[in-house]
Amino acid sequence: AIVSAIARLLSEKQKGPLTGRHVLITSGPTHEPLDPVRYIANRSSGKQGHALARAALALGARVTLVSGPVNLPNIRGVNAVKVETAQEMLDAVLDALPADIALCAAAVADWRASAEAAQKLKKERGADVSLSLAQNPDILATIAIPGPQRPELVIGFAAETRNVVDHARAKRRAKGADWIVANDVSAATGIMGGDRTQVHLVTGAGVEDWPAMSKDEMAARLLARAAESLSSVRSAAE
Amino acid sequence: AIVSAIARLLSEKQKGPLTGRHVLITSGPTHEPLDPVRYIANRSSGKQGHALARAALALGARVTLVSGPVNLPNIRGVNAVKVETAQEMLDAVLDALPADIALCAAAVADWRASAEAAQKLKKERGADVSLSLAQNPDILATIAIPGPQRPELVIGFAAETRNVVDHARAKRRAKGADWIVANDVSAATGIMGGDRTQVHLVTGAGVEDWPAMSKDEMAARLLARAAESLSSVRSAAE
Numbered sequence: 001a002i003v004s005a006i007a008r009l010l011s012e013k014q015k016g017p018l019t020g021r022h023v024l025i026t027s028g029p030t031h032e033p034l035d036p037v038r039y040i041a042n043r044s045s046g047k048q049g050h051a052l053a054r055a056a057l058a059l060g061a062r063v064t065l066v067s068g069p070v071n072l073p074n075i076r077g078v079n080a081v082k083v084e085t086a087q088e089m090l091d092a093v094l095d096a097l098p099a100d101i102a103l104c105a106a107a108v109a110d111w112r113a114s115a116e117a118a119q120k121l122k123k124e125r126g127a128d129v130s131l132s133l134a135q136n137p138d139i140l141a142t143i144a145i146p147g148p149q150r151p152e153l154v155i156g157f158a159a160e161t162r163n164v165v166d167h168a169r170a171k172r173r174a175k176g177a178d179w180i181v182a183n184d185v186s187a188a189t190g191i192m193g194g195d196r197t198q199v200h201l202v203t204g205a206g207v208e209d210w211p212a213m214s215k216d217e218m219a220a221r222l223l224a225r226a227a228e229s230l231s232s233v234r235s236a237a238e
Numbered sequence: 239a240i241v242s243a244i245a246r247l248l249s250e251k252q253k254g255p256l257t258g259r260h261v262l263i264t265s266g267p268t269h270e271p272l273d274p275v276r277y278i279a280n281r282s283s284g285k286q287g288h289a290l291a292r293a294a295l296a297l298g299a300r301v302t303l304v305s306g307p308v309n310l311p312n313i314r315g316v317n318a319v320k321v322e323t324a325q326e327m328l329d330a331v332l333d334a335l336p337a338d339i340a341l342c343a344a345a346v347a348d349w350r351a352s353a354e355a356a357q358k359l360k361k362e363r364g365a366d367v368s369l370s371l372a373q374n375p376d377i378l379a380t381i382a383i384p385g386p387q388r389p390e391l392v393i394g395f396a397a398e399t400r401n402v403v404d405h406a407r408a409k410r411r412a413k414g415a416d417w418i419v420a421n422d423v424s425a426a427t428g429i430m431g432g433d434r435t436q437v438h439l440v441t442g443a444g445v446e447d448w449p450a451m452s453k454d455e456m457a458a459r460l461l462a463r464a465a466e467s468l469s470s471v472r473s474a475a476e
Contacts, residue, residue: 034278036399037345037430042275073310107275111367125429129349131369161274185275192275 016060017227023056024099024151024158025049026106026139028068030086034131044107045193046070048157048215052103055219059227064096067107086112086136087210093139101226102151104140106178107159112136144176153226158182159192168202179203181222201225254298255465257286261294262337262389263287264344264377266306268324272351272369282345283431284308286453288394290341291316293457297465302334306344324350324374331377339464340389342378342415345397350374382414391464395422397430406440419460441461 027049031039050072053065063078066089072078081092086108093102097214111133140156156177158168161184180202185192200210201222210218269277288310291303301316312318319419320332324346331340349371378394387395394415396406399422406420416464418440423430436450448456 036425037281037397038278038347039281040272040276042280043277107278129371131371133367133369159275187274 016058017078017231018056018101018223019060021061021100021227021230022064023053023061023100023103023105023223024064024066024093024096024107025052025056026066026089026093027053028070029107030068030089030109030136031084032086032109032112039118040109040111040133043192044070044109046072047193047195048197048219049103049105050075051215051219052105052223054216055223056101056103058220059223061101061135061223066092066096066106068108072095085109086139088160088166089204090137090139090142093143096145097149099151100230101153101155102143103155103157103222103226104143105157106139108139110136113146113201138175140177144178146176148158152230155179155181155222155226156169159185161186165200165202167199169207172202192220202212246416251349254296255469256294256339256461258297259299259338259465260302260336260466261291261299261339261341261461262302262304262331262334263290264304264327264331264346265291266308267345268306268327268347268364268374269322270347270350270374271322272323278347278349278351278371280347281430282306282308283309285372285433286435286457287341287343288313289453289457290343290461293382293461294339294341296458297461299339300462302337303309304330304334304387305342306346323347324377328375328377328380331336331381332432335387335389339391339393340381341393341395341460341464342381343395343419344377346374346377348374352395376413379413383455384414390468391416391419393460393464397423399424403438403440403445407445408436408439 028046029042029044031041033039036126046067053063053075056063057077065078066083068083075114083089083092114132114134154177156175157160158171158180160167160182164182164184168180172180181199182202183191183197183199191197195214197218199218201208201210207234225232266284267282268279269279269438271277284305291301291313294301295315298333303316304321306321313436318394321330352370352372392415394413395410396409396418398405402420402422406418410418420438420440421429429435433452434450434454435456437448439446439448439454
């Protein structure tokens, strides 16, 4: 009896606040081909998205990480899905649903070429060109559409270079997200590609200005908050 | 006397066919910013350019490697210059002259945004956009301009998806390069980003079809040919 009690205690201890939950994360950039050799991309190291995956795993979640092209090692225990374009990322995300929490940290390219050339475009000497771009699917807004498949908590990320909080509030409303994690990625901040970040958390209740910290610390803090939020929803329903 | 003879022999042995020569190599892609977070790029792992640098070093050359954004380790003994845009690459190349051999293996973006936005472009829902692109400086053609700074041997690279040899011949004439190393980078070949290649060497004397081999083997073979070519020029002048 003592042995089984200890075993139960140990197994309780291994359970985290997100045990039994599925956390879906997008990370990295997308690459939108213009022709077989050229593409448009957003700058993104994927460090923040991958930090979120590690943090969710540490809290006991089952984690799906849908990632564009990045140079980061796989995370043991995380279900990694590699994609290249925004359309492929959307398809992978929809395949991965249902999820309890969705964290859209990828820097998805807003546009793709209206028509990708099957052969390499040849340049003509001295000629400038005009590229026609079509808008990509909006992954965050698609996930956040109300319905039975919508995760309980949909969290978007906003990388801005000015009016950071204003843009984040507008983005939260426009996309139907629950929370927006916003940061200033102006070159002077060193956040883009770096290991540290300084974010503002925009929720329905207002704006929290978080201090500067590592991307790992931010991820741990955000996932802990997300886990609390889920359990309060569940407690209220009980 | 015996000791000094041995010392001379050893030092002779360490001399390679490119000892005393300066080899200038461009490698990798360039990234052309559209705004603080978006850019246009060419696909390029930089593996071929970096293999050329190792091969030139092994033959005794002093090597300058001007490289766009790649995820490859530095090469000990090579003077590495890191750049991002085509304009920066051109500036670094001109700074590195004079050189005996120039190998332009970088996949330089042909176009850049006509005007880079200082702030992140905001997308308007449902609106498609048209991007105005200006032609980038042509690094290979600039190096190959006749004059006292022109390297003795200027070698360009042509990554094509069809009519590989025809395009390479035309490129050789249009750019004023001595040799063009051409290959087929269609997805089916696996050359793009891979460790193997299969090239055609286009010179003034004609076209040689080289068999498939590793990028390292191709680099060693090409640099050995380049070294021979330099010494024959020098011998003819003597």
